[in-house]
Amino acid sequence: EEVGAVRMLQRLWPTLGVVVVTSPALEVRTAPIALRLQARLLAWPDAPGQLAAAIEQALLLSDRPRADAFVDLARGVADEINNPLQFVSGHLQLLRASLDAAAEKNRRDQIGAALAGLDKVQASLDRLRLCATAAAGPQRRELVDLRTLLAAALATLPAGVDLPCPVDDGEHVVLGHKDQLGQAFAAVVRLAHDLHAAGAAVSMHLVAAAGGRTLRVVARGAQLTHWALPQSFEPFYPNRALRGQSSGLGLFLAQTIVLGHRGQATVRRLPDAALQFDFTLPA
Secondary structure (H helix, E strand, O other), rough: HHHHHHHHHHOOOOOOOEEEEHHHHHHHHHHHHHHHHEEEEOOOOOOHHHHHHHHHHHOOOOOOOOOOHHHHHHHHHHHHHHHHHHHHHHHHHHHHHHOOOOOOOHHHHHHHHHHHHHHHHHHHHHHHHHHHHHHHOOOOOEHHHHHHHHHHHHHHOOOOOOOOOOOOOOEEEEEEOHHHHHHHHHHHHHHHHHHOOOOOOEEEEEEEEEEEEEEEEEEEHHOOOOOHHHHOOOHHHHHHHOOOOOOOHHHHHHHHHHHOOOOOEEEEEEOOOEEEEEEEEEO
């Protein structure tokens, strides 16, 4: 009866978002009900970030899979690629070592360039693994100053790129994994740079609010009109929305790290059609 009542309510109110909340013990039994309702399924108690993500997806009427589905995909892709990558890298290193440094310099340089390309692939695999480990939350925690992480991320921008980011007064210290949070801030700043390079008007702000600290990115531009909010945090979606840019896994990585720290990562469209990305960590 409850399922029928909700389905009737959905027909009367097409923009209604539905979340089915259940205990972990009943998650498997409840999944078919959520599927019939095309609703989000949330096992509770869960991390606060997962609750925020479920509500956000329901309000957007999104059928996007849960973030853990993408995390499992990231782990599988990394494991699939790692062994052949190590095999090729090892053979190229042996081949370069067998060449005479003076007589075959050009061939050694070509192999060196190929190895440099493999290093970039390895860096991408490391980010995939970081997605998988960060989803479970930080294994160690320390006091982390977000001002310092933000300054380090801004310092990596190309020369001549100026993306000011005002910081609210007060302390911006959180308890978390410094390296993971540094990767998240670097990914958010790279996203802001890519949006700026695509012609959008971009502003950033480190916000101090009661109980949390938020790194906010607001972007305005005609090219963002068709940005699909439900897909925003899917791996590689920003690359499809921002042709010619290199955001890659960055937005998904930042979301995964923030949720793993029991925070919230959301994107919404403002009344003037601008996009607002918020990455909030508990203070």
